[in-house]
Amino acid sequence: MKKITILIIALLAVGLVAFTNHSGGIYKTNTGNINFYSHTSLEDITADNHKVKTAFDASSGKLQFSVLIKDFEFPKALMQEHFNENYMNSTKYPKSTFSGTIENMEAINLAQNGTYTSPVRGNLTMKDVTKEVTTIATFTVINGVINAKASFNVNPEDYNINIPKVVSKKISREIKVFIDADYKHTH
Amino acid sequence: MLNKILVIILLLTSSLAFSQVMDLLDDGIPEPNTEYTSATFKTNRVVNGHSIETVAKKEFDFKISHRFGFLSTGVYELFGLDGATMRIGGDYGITDNLNVGLGRSTVDKTYDGFVKYKFLKQSKGVKNMPVTAAWISHIGITSLKWPQPQRENFSSSRLHYTHQLLVARKFTEGLSIQISPTVTHLNLVDSTKYKNDIISIGVGVRQKLTHRTSVNLEYYYVLPDQMDADKTNVLSIGFEVETGGHVFQLFFTNSRGPFEKSFITDTRAKWLDGDVRFGFNIARVFNF
Numbered sequence: 001m002k003k004i005t006i007l008i009i010a011l012l013a014v015g016l017v018a019f020t021n022h023s024g025g026i027y028k029t030n031t032g033n034i035n036f037y038s039h040t041s042l043e044d045i046t047a048d049n050h051k052v053k054t055a056f057d058a059s060s061g062k063l064q065f066s067v068l069i070k071d072f073e074f075p076k077a078l079m080q081e082h083f084n085e086n087y088m089n090s091t092k093y094p095k096s097t098f099s100g101t102i103e104n105m106e107a108i109n110l111a112q113n114g115t116y117t118s119p120v121r122g123n124l125t126m127k128d129v130t131k132e133v134t135t136i137a138t139f140t141v142i143n144g145v146i147n148a149k150a151s152f153n154v155n156p157e158d159y160n161i162n163i164p165k166v167v168s169k170k171i172s173r174e175i176k177v178f179i180d181a182d183y184k185h186t187h
Numbered sequence: 188m189l190n191k192i193l194v195i196i197l198l199l200t201s202s203l204a205f206s207q208v209m210d211l212l213d214d215g216i217p218e219p220n221t222e223y224t225s226a227t228f229k230t231n232r233v234v235n236g237h238s239i240e241t242v243a244k245k246e247f248d249f250k251i252s253h254r255f256g257f258l259s260t261g262v263y264e265l266f267g268l269d270g271a272t273m274r275i276g277g278d279y280g281i282t283d284n285l286n287v288g289l290g291r292s293t294v295d296k297t298y299d300g301f302v303k304y305k306f307l308k309q310s311k312g313v314k315n316m317p318v319t320a321a322w323i324s325h326i327g328i329t330s331l332k333w334p335q336p337q338r339e340n341f342s343s344s345r346l347h348y349t350h351q352l353l354v355a356r357k358f359t360e361g362l363s364i365q366i367s368p369t370v371t372h373l374n375l376v377d378s379t380k381y382k383n384d385i386i387s388i389g390v391g392v393r394q395k396l397t398h399r400t401s402v403n404l405e406y407y408y409v410l411p412d413q414m415d416a417d418k419t420n421v422l423s424i425g426f427e428v429e430t431g432g433h434v435f436q437l438f439f440t441n442s443r444g445p446f447e448k449s450f451i452t453d454t455r456a457k458w459l460d461g462d463v464r465f466g467f468n469i470a471r472v473f474n475f
Contacts, residue, residue, distance in 0.1 A: 056211065070222065077243030078472050081225055084225060085225070
């Protein structure tokens, strides 16, 4: 009897710790937006993905993204085909992921409407290449919905994306990536 | 007993709480996705004949095709380059799946037009479809002067039609194969011995070499006893290279004509006699 009581207390403690660890809970969306924009004097290229899966843990500040490359939509069908076939090999590398932390999580009061900023640092993986990315994200809390916005630059050559000489001047080496997601509480 | 239940509940909740920390995005529910295959072929022609690819809505694919003379003519004709036939034309996307096209060929001074509709798309996921399929109907009008103006000539004799079911599958990233059952209707044939409706089966194979280049093979098998026995089947081997908005197809073929009726039912030259031509197609896509 005593043993069981101890066990229960131990388990309760573990359970409690586990729960308090993310008392803030998980905030999530499956319809986040990512836009990227490549500007050169010859051509501007832009694409949107409106099916971005992302979540963060309000207690630890842990942040994750998962993006299907084929879900990027281009204004020109041919560009989309070339993006998937020639540059991203999206059949071989269907996903890009980001895993990082909102470093100033404790300063963001999710119960209080307002705008907060925090550095975000983490690892971006594309085509099996992982690189560290840092940026400053803006969090806007409106009645329990948290909108997050951020942008950073990506050099395609860092991620094993080969650009042939013929189109070299049409594709920027500093592609601007914009993130815009509305997170809702799930647990 | 109660204690035991409590223990189990607690175990479950604490393990649940932990699993959330492991991966925030994994909710254990498989994604209800359908993934459609793209780029089964690089462009909407395999070599001579159509592939299942269509141009996207409001896009115009401008095409210039050349077929030169026989390589066997030697240096005097610069291996056929002195004599060329050509077609100028284009494909337009009314929708992503419905295309129309027009062209004019020097061969028999032929105007041709077609309507193409893609009705199946290869996909996997929630919707599983092993193949992509399209229907295409061509009409051609020969505008040559009547060879025998003294006899009674009907303008309907100038017309010919080709209908094709195109069925293709992208087996791997590199390999795509297409089968194209085809019927060509000729309003006028040379003799009552020959059929007006000619049935053939086309086979097209594409093997990618790099991201931007591939080798294409195309063969149309005409079922026996339908045409003049001197006629033969068309076999073409091509090399494709894509540079941004352009696709270049360089190929060898034994056919003279760049439109269906011509290369399926009018080919007489034989590969084995060395009667092979060099040719190329240039395609450029414009957006409207």
